[in-house]
Amino acid sequence: MKNLFIYISLLIAATTLGYSLAPVTVVLNNDGDNITAQLNDYSSGSPVAVDGIDAIIVPTVTANGSGYSSFVVGEGDPDWGDILSTKVNSNVILDIYDNGTLVAQFRLDELQEQTARTEQLPSNVIIGNELKVEGDATFKGENTFKGVTTFKKQTTFEKDSKFEGQVTVTGVLKLKSNEFSDSVDIGDIETNIMVFVGGSDVDIEESSFSNNLVNGATYTLVNNGTGQNDPYFSIDLDNGDYVRVYPNQVVTLIRIGGNLYIVSRPGYGEG
Structure with missing residues (x-):
């Protein structure tokens, strides 16, 4: 399965102390x-x-x-x-x-x-107080950050992470992606990036998405097609909003209160 990473630049601050040797x-x-x-x-x-x-x-x-x-x-x-x-x-x-x-x-x-530059940090844990990640890091599991968190270089999240405190990023965040080819596949995806690789047009209703999508999180859907005649996918939300995404186009959704909303959309293409 191919990965597509989205690069996000933000801003952050925090501290950590170390007195004994780490492995x-x-x-x-x-x-x-x-x-x-x-x-x-x-x-x-x-x-x-x-x-x-x-x-x-x-x-x-x-x-x-x-x-x-x-x-x-x-x-x-x-x-x-x-x-x-x-x-x-x-x-x-x-x-x-x-x-x-x-x-x-x-x-x-x-x-x-x-x-430190290739540090693999703990999985499935709650991290409180302040955390400062100086080097490149990979978070392999689901983590909850409750305090002030700073990521200074390249940070990879392979699963969903929750941030309940202040987050500052002075480097690059790399988010895991998964591919889908139909409305059934997309129900198994919980990563922040979803890549369409289907061979025919697909219509997706809000109920097709996983119930495990996180409230307050954004989800980016990318049409990986390159040719003008390659398939599109469409999203029909419960609130009546609708978008059709053609090759090389991107749409971003946010989940709030258990419902999905469109944050940004491409222009409609011919079809």
């Missing part, structure tokens, strides 16, 4: 089956285990078809979580071993920055 993501050109890690401080020229921790927990590593492995270091490791972030400097290195042989070294400060 970091490592990408390794190695398909070894016995990967271990150690966090060492090389300030003296020789490796010294940070906080005296001899080994860092590493999950089972499986390489992809190209021989690259991606895994998270420190997740679920209480020793890692006890390390203060103030211990991190340019001399603190994450050493990666395969069967006891050193195969890779990563500066921890650089890993932290890289991980």
Whole structure:
């Protein structure tokens, strides 16, 4: 299924505090089956285990078809979580071993920055107070943001999220999309972007949409056709409003009080 993302620029502000080390993501050109890690401080020229921790927990590593492995270091490791972030400097290195042989070294400060830019945040949770997302992030589940929330870079929402507080965006929001080809398909879609790929004209009534669409949310429907003779889809709402969407046209709906309303519409085409 093809994704179409809509890019929205808005405005936001908030803060977050971090005192202990968060897990970091490592990408390794190695398909070894016995990967271990150690966090060492090389300030003296020789490796010294940070906080005296001899080994860092590493999950089972499986390489992809190209021989690259991606895994998270420190997740679920209480020793890692006890390390203060103030211990991190340019001399603190994450050493990666395969069967006891050193195969890779990563500066921890650089890993932290890289991980923050590709951070995958919790799913199906309520996030209160203030949240500040500094790097690129992916929200994989349904989340509720109750406080002040700031997204500073590229943020992807793969499912519906609710915002009950102030939201500021200084980067880009990427919204998940799904395709439909008839009025039955559209009833299964709950994402903010719906892409028409049907092979014939389709008439959609308000009752065809999913009952799970969120009140207060907007939904953008796109006709993905390109040719003048490609099919259109039409929307007939309960309030009597009607719109027909031809190839390369877009309509935006909003759900309020359980009812759908047209926010923006294309001009009517020939047909």
